[in-house]
Amino acid sequence: MKARDLSVLLGVILIIIMLVIPLPGWLLSLLILTNISLALIVILVSMNTTEALQFSIFPSLLLLLTLFRLGLNVSTTRSILSEADAGGVVETFGTFVIGDNPLVGFVVFTILVIIQFLVITKGSERVSEVAARFTLDAMPGKQMSIDADLNAGLINEHQAKDRREKIEHEADFYGAMDGASKFVKGDAIAGIIIVLINIMFGLIIGMMQMGMSFGEAITTYMQLTVGDGLVSQIPALLISTATGIVVTRVASKGNLGSDVTEQLFRYPTLLYIASGTIFLLGLTPINFWLTTSIAAVLAFGAYWLSRPVQEPEINKDAEEVQTETNQMKSPENVVGLLSMDPIEFEFGYGLIPLADTNQGGDLLDRIVMIRRQLAIELGLVIPVVRIRDNIQLNPNEYSLKIKGNEVAKGELLLDHYLAMSPGMEDDDIDGVDTMEPAFGLPAKWISEEVKDEAELSGYTVVDPPSVVSTHITEVIKKHAHLLLGRQETKQLIDHLKETYPILVEEVTPEPLAIGDIQKVLAKLLREGVSIRNLPIIFETLADFGKMTNDTDLLTEYARQSLASQITKQFAQQDNTLKVITVGNEVEQIIAEHIQQTEHGSYLSLDPESQQQIIRSVSEKVEQLSLQEETPIILCSPTTRMYIKQLLERFFPQVIVLSYNELEPNVEVQSVGVVNVA
Known part of the structure; x- marks a missing residue:
């Protein structure tokens, strides 16, 4: 154990001894001056700290100083009542204040005590109480802000851990300060009581045991009592003031001894000020x-602590980088306001427990798993999701934005479960009717009391975190093509180039630019086709990219190359595929109305034929929906993308496949034919 740590422990033991063992007058004077010196240092440090962690030991230090001061009160009271003497310091302070009129001196002392108790102590206590309450209320929001910055990539895990620890220490500090302020208040009350005891019992002991006259007894004990009160209340006044100043600091992790010595003597120059103050006291009748x-010891300590320490030279480039960083952080710089998060999840204050780990929320962990799951399913690195609370939303409402545009929203009841209907409504199940947000299924919000009953009735029951996680997953899948830009495409290409350098060089920058590749990949994602198998996609682009730069045609070729993947994605477990086929007449009508231009081809269909095709598709899709089958339309390769373009606006959920996108071994079962009347 270091000597400075041991000195603090010995100091605490000395305080305890002081409460029991009588001390001589000269030692009391030494301890009283030490008490004043410590109070001066504390208030000077509290006024010069610029960051919260610089004086985090203050709550514990406040307790120790209060205990030290009370120990001095007990020792001086024992000396005053037993010997009518408490050392030169107490007697000098009493003489200065009382002078020739004990009553006037006592009034002045009483005013000082009232100021200490009603103004400084009371105010510090209130500030500590309010700060503690507001800090604890703000903890969830601060933690969510840290998690959001981590998800957005603004900070790393180590920085996030440090910030979380800082918030925890702030909460500990404010709780400790709220309690420590009660010590200050109790110390002020104890000081008043001790003064009354010294005067009352001093008169009794002086006249009855020491044979003093009433005038002699009142003069002697009033002088000693006022002197004792002053040497106690002046440090207490300084400490109370420091309490109000330091109340916004946070706690640290160090032990008490190292924190006291490191933080209390952080500013050696202040020791010179304390040393000079104590030296000036020597010009009075004090010893x-x-x-x-004491002044010499403080001055030597200041000199010893302020010795120059050899610091490593700072590189000039590092200084320039730091200067640029400070400029970027200046209030005038608004460049950061132009950035937009790819994915934002906002929620009302009623849903804060979803993301607050202290309240059991696991939304952040779920989003991490969602990003991993979608990376495997789609072959796309999903950007980090920025999570924040939004007071403009209803308490139980949440919103999901893609590149600044709201794409989905919903409401949750955290103390309920979402029960999805098995197909037949059960009126015996009490709940709030709603719609499942991800798939639009009819559902009910039910309480935990009827959860088991709903499960026995065939309902699918899920908790709110699972509901919102599923919704986020499906929305990101649906809008994945919006998240794939040229920069993201370049990252995918660079990753592929590490394993297939020749293949990448054959595709880009010639004959296809990154923008062309991005369009092809985005079109695949738009129709729910995973781009994880990039080597096959690039093989196709290498084969056909020299023949055409039409990204629509290249997408169709890529889809045909991914026939095995597409078949596995949509075929049932028994290797069968139920589809709605497109009649020959419809195929012929569409083929005849394809217009070729230098910028590509498009479908130019007359409104009547268009309505007939849409009406026929609507009837077949409705029949499949009643059978709870996924609507899949099968057509020829030459017309697939045009049929998809025609139906996408009216039936975005309908899947359109071509014969070339299916493996030969799959069994195709036609459940309807699209015709024109």
Whole structure:
């Protein structure tokens, strides 16, 4: 154990001994001056700290100083009542205040005590109480802000951990300060009581045991009592003031000894000020050699602590980088306001427990798993999701934005479960009717009491975190093509180039630019086709990219190359595929109305034929929906993308496949034919 840590422990033991063992007058004077010196240092440090962690030991230090001061009160009271003497310091302070009129001196002392108790102590206590309450209320929001910055990539895990620890320490500090302020208040009350005891019992002991007259007893004990009260209340006043100043600091992780010595003596220059103050006290009738000795010790300590320490030279480039960083952080710089998060999840204050780990929320962990799951399913690195609370939303409402545009929203009841209907409504199940947000299924919000009953009735019951996680997953899948830009495409190409350098060089930058590749990949994602198998997609682009730069045609070729993947994605477990086929007449009508231009081809169909085709598709899709089958339309390769373009606006959920996108071994079962009347 270091000597400075041991000195603090010995100091605490000395305080305990002081409460029991009588001390001589000269030692009391030494301890009283030490108490004043510590109070001066504390208030000077509290006024010069610029960051919260610089004086985090203050709550514990406040307790120790209060205990030290009370120990001095007990020792001086024992000396005053038993010997009518409490050392030169107490007697000098009493003489200065009382002078020739004990009553006037006592009134002045009473005013000082009232100021200490009603103004400083009371105010510090209130500030500590309010700060503690508001800090604890703000903890969830601060933690969510840290998690959001982590998800957005603004900070790394180590920085996030440090910030979380800082918030925890702030909460600990404010709780400790709220309690420590009660020590200050109790110390002020105890000081008043001790003064009354000294005067009352001093008169009794002086006249009855020491044979003093009433005037002699009142003069002697009033002088000693006021002197004792002053040397106690002046440090208490300084500490109370420091309490109000330091109340916004946070706690640290160090032990008490190292924190006291490191933080209390952080500013050596302040020790010179304290040393000079104590030396000036020596110019009064107080023991000159005693004050001079203490002042010399403080001055030597300041000199020793302020010795120059060899610091490593800072690189000039590092200084320039730091200067640029400070400029970027200046209030005038608004460049950061132009950035937009790819994915944002906002929620009302009623849903804060979803993301608050202290309240059991696991939304952040679920989003991490969602990103991993979608990376495997789609072959796309999903950007980090920025999570924040939004007071403009209803308490139980949440919103999901893609590149600044709201694409989905919903409401949750955290103390309920979502029960999805098995197909037949059960009126015996009590709940709030709603719609399942991800798939639009009819559902009910039910309480935990009827959860088991709903499960026995065939309902699918899920908790709110699972509901919102599923919704986020499906929305990101649906809008994945919006998240794939040229920069993201370049990252995918660079990753592929590490394994297939020749293949990548054959595709880009010639004959296809990154923008062309991005369009092909985005079109695949738009129709729910995974781009994880990039080597096959690039093989196709290498084969056909020299023949055409039409990204629609290249997408169709890529789809045909991914026939095995597409078949596995949509075929049932028994290797069968139920589809709605497109009649020959419809195929012929569409083929005849394809217009070729230098920028590509498009479908130019007359409104009547268009309505007939849409009406026929609507009837067949409705029949499949009643059978709870996924609507899939099968057509020829030459017309697939045009049929998809025609139906996408009216039936976005309908899947359109071509014969070339299916493996030969799959069994195709036609459940309807699209015709024109």
